[in-house]
Amino acid sequence: MGKFSRVKIAGRWVEAPRWALDLPFEVRPSRGFRTIAWALWKPTLMLLARAAKAQRQRLEWVRIHDHVGTRREPQHPFGWVITETGEMFLCSYDKGTALHELAHLISGDSHGDAWAQRCFKLHRRYLPARAVQAADLEVTRYLSGRREWKRRFGERPERQPVPKSSWVSGERPAPVR
Numbered sequence: 001m002g003k004f005s006r007v008k009i010a011g012r013w014v015e016a017p018r019w020a021l022d023l024p025f026e027v028r029p030s031r032g033f034r035t036i037a038w039a040l041w042k043p044t045l046m047l048l049a050r051a052a053k054a055q056r057q058r059l060e061w062v063r064i065h066d067h068v069g070t071r072r073e074p075q076h077p078f079g080w081v082i083t084e085t086g087e088m089f090l091c092s093y094d095k096g097t098a099l100h101e102l103a104h105l106i107s108g109d110s111h112g113d114a115w116a117q118r119c120f121k122l123h124r125r126y127l128p129a130r131a132v133q134a135a136d137l138e139v140t141r142y143l144s145g146r147r148e149w150k151r152r153f154g155e156r157p158e159r160q161p162v163p164k165s166s167w168v169s170g171e172r173p174a175p176v177r
Contacts, residue, residue, distance in 0.1 A: 004035055010061075017042075023049045025086075026061035037066035044093040048102065051126050057106050060086040067091065081105050096135035099126060116144035120152065 004015045010028045015035050020027045023045060029037075041064055052059045077092030079101045088101050099122040109115035116139055123135040139145035140157040149157040 020045065024053060025049065025059040028061055028063045030063060030065045033064070033066045037068060040068060041093045044090070044095050044098050047095055047126055048088075048098045051099065051102055051122060052105075054125075055102070055106055055122075057102065058086045059088060059102075059105065061088070063087075063089045064093070065091045083108055095127060096123070096131070096138055099123060099135070100139070111142040111144055113144045113147060116142065116148040119145070120148055 003017050005018065005021065006013055007016055007021065008014075009016065009026060012031075014029055014033065016027070016029070017038050019042065020038065025048075027041075027045060045062065045064075048059070048062065051057075077094035077097040079088065079090040079092070079097050081088045081101045081104045083105055086105065088098075088105070090098060090101065100119055103115050103118040103122055104110070107114040107118045109118075119139045120136055123132045123139075127135055136145075136149065137157060137160055140149050141160050141162075146157055149155075
């Protein structure tokens with residue numbers, strides 16, 4: 001079995017690497033999570049642990065998914081949090097998305113100004129310089145992010161394309177008459 005241990009997490013037996021078991025929050029891989037996916041998740045989870053600790057933010061557990069190379073692979077990274085309980089769900093190992101969700105936990109804000117300001121600060125502190133602008137531009141998909149961009153840089157951000165929804169496939173159903 002090598003570097004993996006068979007452990008019970010959230011009532012299910014999973015194969016997990018030692019480093020994941022040593023994080024300050026519980027990592028809950030989704031059903032069908034392949035052990036090869038752990039290597040893709042490691043940099044993001046380590047960054048999340050470091051950022052949450054530095055920000056003194058309680059993070060109880062993170063649910064992660066293995067969509068890579070499957071039909072279910074999201075076209076756009078997404079996640080969500082439950083701020084009251086410190087629970088996070090990530091459907092992509094994208095670091096910007098992890099920081100986006102951490103900003104929700106820290107600010108206690110949905111997609112308002114406090115959240116946008118926190119996103120910009122987290123990007124500058126935890127992302128490499130070459131990745132900061134792209135992460136900031138993702139935040140400008142929200143009105144508060146556009147306001148924060150203009151406050152910081154004195155101009156409107158470039159318009160970002162609306163990502164294809166990962167939740168919707170095919171056409172919208174016809175209205176019922």
